Amino acid sequence: MTVTTKTELTDAEKRIDAVDDVTYGDIVWGQFKKNKVAYWSLWGVGTLFLLAIVAPIIASARPFVWTVESGTTYPWFSSLFDRNYYENGVDIFFNLLLVLGTPMFIGWMIWKKNLHKKIEKKRPRRRMVVLVATSLTTLLFGVFAGMLFHESMSLFPGWIILAGCFGLGVKVLAAKRQVVIGLLAGALLAIIFSPILKGTLFVGAILAIIGLTYKSRPIVIPVVALIGLLLGSIFHPVSQEYVVYSDAQSALEEAGEPVESIFPVVPYSFRGTGFNPLEGPTPEHIFGIDQSTRDVGVRVLFGTRISLTIGFIAVAIYVTLGIIIGASAGFYGGKVDLAVQRVIEVVMCIPSFFLILTVIALVGKPSIFMIMATIGLVRWTGVARLVRGEFLRLRNQDFVTAAQALGFPTSRIIFQHVLPNALGPVLVAAAFGVASAILLESSLAFLGLGDLSAPSWGQTLQEGYSSGAWHLILIPGFTIFFTVLLLNLVGEGVRDAMDPKMRK
Amino acid sequence: MADTLKQELPVLEIKNLKTHFFTDIGVARAVDGISYEVHKGKTLGIVGESGCGKSVTALSILGLIPQPPGKIVEGEILFHGRDLTKLSHKELRAVRGSDVAMIFQEPMTSLNPVYTVGNQIMEVIQVHENVGPAEERRRAIEMLAKVGIPSPEQRVDEYPHQLSGGMRQRVMIAIALICNPELLVADEPTTALDVTIQAQILELLNELQEDLGMAILLITHDLGVVAETCDDVVVMYAGKIAEKANVFQIFENPSHPYTEALLKSLPSVKARDSHKLETIPGMVPSAVDFPEGCRFKARCKYATDLCFTEPPLEDIGNAHFVACHHKDQVNKSGGDE
């Protein structure tokens, strides 16, 4: 009998171990992956993001390389953070992601290949490889970053050296886990070199410190160094003369001067005008031309950036608001709860589209950020109600009572035990919310209330509606539909994955 | 002579029934070739751990297996010699509720919350007989009184949520017995109830059985209930019959290691000082991959290599059937204790 008792115990232990290894997130993710449609839709959304990020590589009026008699310049690179070329903050943000994403991806690959196996401690040679590789990538970023700010390739040697030193020094110190010394060294380096860099790297140093205290992974170093450089570039925005390079090229060629240029595949910007208005698809402009003589394809491509930003940021705003408000109502209960409930009731009674429309229209010329903020401030009630409900439900559950019986303080129970459990339904609501925010922005733009400086899909659709040009209705409309469909499918997948009834 | 022969014919006879569920992860052989009979006026108990297939057996009789995944793949369910598995939907519906009735484990959820008690009882009469609303109502009230519900004239118009658990189970019994069925299938009718109410419900079933002369197929995991109410017992394990005998044989002379272990796991005051309460190690194997040979061998203390071949269900006298290669040993050790 004793033997069996023992085996039983080990069985139980095994089960507990297994449970420890598999988190709730893993279960949901595994379940989600089983749903093929939702899984591929997630990839689809990822691809949309990728398209939004690499949009300038596909379409830009600035050539990568521009060689005339006076010398060679690289207008494409300098255009990325040029507020004269990209007027909208959203574009600058995505260009930042483009510039950052590439090294991040490389860094991640290196890290994944070498570090996650935890062999570095046993094999110093491997560790050296990692170190060298990290430093090399850091150097590469320096070169890359240098190209950004200078039209000619004349690099700013200080930056490269600095980025390299910085990366190396911090890496070595961090590897020994002497974070404090690392911080000091980083700060010192930044202070020494900051006059040369007009303070740009200083920001980087601060971010490096934050990154290091968070987790000492080598990926952090190049990334934060770059964030610093790029943030610096935003604080010192490069503004260049607005040259229409394609016109310049034809003018120079007519004058008989030699010009060599490499343009992106689609050599138009989303603001570039001058084509035949309302022209249907042609080989040159495969998606046709809009009423304001701009290329529809490029506008739709760059519209991805607008829509995705609106969708995700607006939802992020209202989810945050909703969680804070709902959690405090559910946590404090009593009068706070009553007040919050009344406020929710009041806001919910007003048709949200009317309210958003009113605010946006009264503002007059809303920016994208205004639209996001408005959606965020009006739509938080659903999430707040969800979180509140989950809190009230979970508060009476056994595991909370058990935690109380163990003597944990209430706040700890709420934030470590209740909140994570309450986030499931919020995630589902957020997934569907992104789609609905995108729809909302499109319909506002369709009504002529969008941000006019942004190439919103709804705006193109509106031109199609008023002019009756079929390609202006079909192309942006289908894009909206497709994006919304993908996001809804993902939302559906998340919901099913979280539903314990679907699990077997 | 002919009359007595007919009397001897069982109300329900199940022959080699196999009900399987076809799921994504494989075929679950929930019921895998079982046979038994239920006689008029008698109670047959089916005992086993949860997941052994006893509820599926019961649902198979009335064709209530959820049908995309589940299917009766083999065997016969003979009700007065008529094979229920071969009936059309319409013919089967005529049997349900009038000839064979069923009560379920959860009185809380087995009644439709949006209709009155009376409405739900009268529905059975509406389906099977054509007597008119006034007569329906009269019979419903009469039946409610019969199952021991106080002031049935009022209760008949109440909704299920206004009744207690025990009351609801009485209503379930009323629904089942309103058309005088010859067989009542009771699937763990007392599991969800308090102990005192359990006793009342069992008492009620016994009384009604004497009254109406129906046969009862009682499914339970509680050996105490079996001892109190059953005439014959079928012990099921992993979709198969382990042992089949009358109730005295089972309790006095358990011949299958599983039955023996079940009996030993019963708490008793007598045994308190001398024995630790025995548990059966391990769990019921998953219905998707039952082991070869004897399905109990992994948990059996008598298991030998012999057990890798499937033991046949053999009569050891007194209509006592056992499916075990080591039944003699079990008998012996059982006798020792």
Added chain:
Amino acid sequence: MGKYIIKRILLMVPTFFAISLLIFVVMRLAPGKPGADLAAGGEATQDAQVGTQNEAYTLFKQQFSLDKPVLLNFRFLLGEDEVQETLSAAIDLSGETEPGLQIESKDILSDWGDFAVPGLINVLQTSEDPTMRSASSKWLASNARQRLLFLYDRDSTTEDRTADREREQHNQMISAWTFEEDATQQSVAAVTDSWANYYEVNQERWTYSTIEKLNTLFIDTQFSKYWSNLLRLDFGVSHLDKRPVLDKMMEKLSYSMVLSISTIFLIYLFSVPLGIWSAVNHNTISDRVMTIFLFILYSLPSFWVGAMLLNFLTRGTPFAVLPTSGFSSLDTSQMTTLAYMKDIAWHCILPIICMTYAGLAALSRYARTGLLDVIRSDYVRTARAKGVSEGIVIIKHAARNGMIPLLTLMATLLPALIGGSVVIEFIFGIPGIGQWMFQSIQLRDYNVVMAVLLISSVLTLIGMLLADLAYALVDPRISFE
């Protein structure tokens, strides 16, 4: 039940009050002012230096109470220094005031109205600067005016008219008491004297008791004026054509209601059977196809579908079978009732399709999941065990329980439809509430926007109540005791 309904309706009152407060604040916080065209039109004809506000604009603001503070009126605390500062900014005394600030100061001064009189008298009597004194005399002449009782759209009584005549005379009198900067000593002294005299005589107009102060604080505001009108079910008049908002609202609502109610009807008519059909055929190929189809339908943006239908079915390519826009044909006077109905139906097909399909898709999915939830429940199994036929099991036992969630959706469906109608009515040119709302917001017709927001909120509140009542009707477990 009746008690419960009364309780709920009484509870609606504070909610409605809070809603109106919220809407009021949101609208007044937004930049842009109504009647801005009037203000701009007046600017050119106005004396750039010392001229008071453009009269038409001032009158306009008074008419709609726009000169009052939004929520709380503290103007009885108005100090003399504050008046002096604002006045000097308004006439650009230093010569360095920004144009924006100057216009704003003028606005503020004219909004202060009566409350600025003591301050202005003080400037008139004590200021050294002739420009200031002259300006203060002119502002006095405008700010001390008494308001006429006559308002748009109200029937005036004889007493009102006599009172108005007296006020007119008073206003006439004080409008003469002004002087230019270069006026002679005597005329200045005369005007100053008459103002001092006037102030002396009418002293009690500017001394406020506590009750008057409280009265001013809470009552003499835009919000309370609006509410006091609301209590009389008066939503004010449209700034644009001076017609009562409520009249126009009823007219517009009739168009929108035809659309929304037929939409709701169609949604429920199709979605419940569709959902039941899908649930009964759960996991078969036809169910999967239907689910995918409904999902695609659900994700289709209605403005795209609207624009497509409009472009391809009404504008000539490839088929022009349906009318392009409007609720009915332009000339309906020759039509019989039947022909008129047909005409309306013909015009409404496309808008109703656009409003229906998304809701239909969403609700069918709800119906399907609702039914799937109950179809495996114990009581459905009980019903089967009774020998009840499958059709009756589904309809009587499963559907009634499974469709309960759909009832709650009814409460959210109506406001969603009204909100969504903006785009549809915009596309198809239907003169309903959505289009009216959209136009009014753009023209800053506050009374209309307020009214539409309030009415749609009330409709939502009523919808919620009805949904709760319907809930209680179908589910006996819910009681109001």
